[in-house]
Amino acid sequence: MKIFYGVQGTGNGHITRARVMAKELYAAGFDVTFQFTGRPPDKFFDMEIFNGYQHREGLTFNSDNGKVSYIKTVLQSKPICFIRDVKALDLSGYDLVISDFEPVTAWAAKVQKKNTLGIGHQYAFKHDIPRTRYEPLAELVMKFFAPVGQGVGLHWHHFDQPILPPIIETPELPSRIQGNKVVVYLPFEDQHAVIKHLLPFKDYQFHLYSPVPVASDHEHIVCNPLSRDGFQRDLYDCVGIISNAGFELASESLQLGKKILAKPLHAQMEQIANAAALEHLGYGRTMTEITPAVIEEWLHDKQAVQVSYPNIARVIVDWIKDGKPAMESEFIARVWDRVKVSPVDL
Template identity: 70%
Template sequence: MKIFYGVQGTGNGHITRARVMARELYAAGFEVDFQFSGRPADKYFDMEVFNGYRTKEGLTFNTRKGQVSYLKTALQAKPIQFVKDIASLDLGPYDLVISDFEPVTAWAGKRQKKKVLGIGHQYAFKHDIPRKGSDPLADQVMKHFAPADIGVGLHWHHFGQPILPPIIETPAFPERVQADKIVVYLPFEDPHDVTRYLCPFENFQFHVYSPEVVTSKYSHIEFKPLSREGFQRDLYDCSGIISNAGFELASESLQLGKKILAKPLHAQMEQISNAAALEQLGYGHAMFDLDSAVIEDWLHDPHAVRVTYPNVAKVLVQWLREGMPEIQKDFVESVWNDVEVLQVRR
């Protein structure tokens, strides 16, 4: 089977999930071509696994100081280029189109009457799961941004719905953790604001990953450039993570038993809903603005949760090999039966 696989590249979570899927698809003998959209072509990094991927401009959301601006998003969109990208994508040689919430691929598949399989967290929102911060515009964006004939939604818990656990790496649990080490990933926030809110806590070491080049004057706050390898190394032995409420990073943190403080993007329904789900499940804490009091309480809270997820990518690739039969209740239950939730103290 020959697959065309489109991936939303605005954040790193979609790409992280695609890396896991790529390895399982290649191992199963599938021929896969990848396309990424949502950021400039020179801003992608650690992409070797995708074997000669292509990029398109696509659509992305404009953010400033931790908030989505739908007005600026609309003003900066290039609808003519978007339509041209859809029209120029020839999916004729492919047996299946997969979209991880990537709009050019999804709409090209729809236009060419190709079966489109959507895999990702966003496709879980067609089911009854925790949802906050919704409005008619957000609902329409979620529904029409990257439409799929079959949507496989992913979440940290099933909530009684036909959705699957996250697609993530399944590394060994760290034997030793540095109790004072905190990883910070707030790419949509002003780094100077981040520094101002972290600087009072001199008993902790903050490793801040940022898309901007920033020099810190504080010995306990170190800014680092975006790097998949470096980030994973720091995430592995830290005690907790402060981040926006993206799905994939929280999933990796839960798998490693890290405590989580999520700061969702304002006016971004998915992230606000993620923060609500983390709190509802008891998997993490949330703050809706940078807040020193909340950060301090969280830093001194030793409680964390470790959620061990199975290799969902391998399960899905086997499902593809079987011809994508209708997802039944017993199939979903069999996957969730392999999930284990443990309480951890740091």
């Protein structure tokens, strides 16, 4: 089977999920072509697993100091370029088209009337999951940004809905953690302001990752450029993570039993809903603004949650091999029966 797989590359979460899916799709013998959009081609890193992927400009959301700007998003979009990319993408030679919320692939498939499968967290939002309020504009974006024929939604809990657990690597748990080591990943925030908020806590070692590296003159704050391997090493043995409320990183942190402090992007419905779900499930703490007082309270928290998720990428790949039968409630229940939630004393 030949598969065309489009991935939204604005954030790193979609790419992380695609890496796990790529491994299982290749192992199953599928011929897969990947396409990435949402950021300039020179801003992608550690992409070797995708075997000569395609790149198009696509669409992305504009953010400024931790807030999504819909006005800037519209003004900086290039609709003529987007339409040209959609028309230029020939999907005639593919048996299945998959979109992880990637609009060029989704709209090209829609125009060409191809069999389209959506896999990702965004497709869970068509179901009744925790959120703080109804936002008509955000709901329209969710519906029309990357439309698909069938969507497989992912979330940390089923909420009695037909959704699956996250697609993440399932590594062994660390044999020990560094009790004062904290990973900080707030790519949409002013990094100098983040460093300022971390300054008072000299008993902790902060490992800060950002798209544009900044300098730190403080021994307890280490600034790093984005690196998949380096980030994973630091995440593996840290005690917790301070991040925006992206889905994939929180999923990895839960799998490893890390405590979480999440600051959702303002006006970004998905991240606001993710923060609500973390609080609802008791899986992490959230903050609307970054302040030393909130950070201090979280640093002294000695409890976390470890959620053991099965290999959902393999579950989905096997389901595709079986012809994508209807996901009956029994199938969903069997998958969630394999999820184990355990308290962690730090």
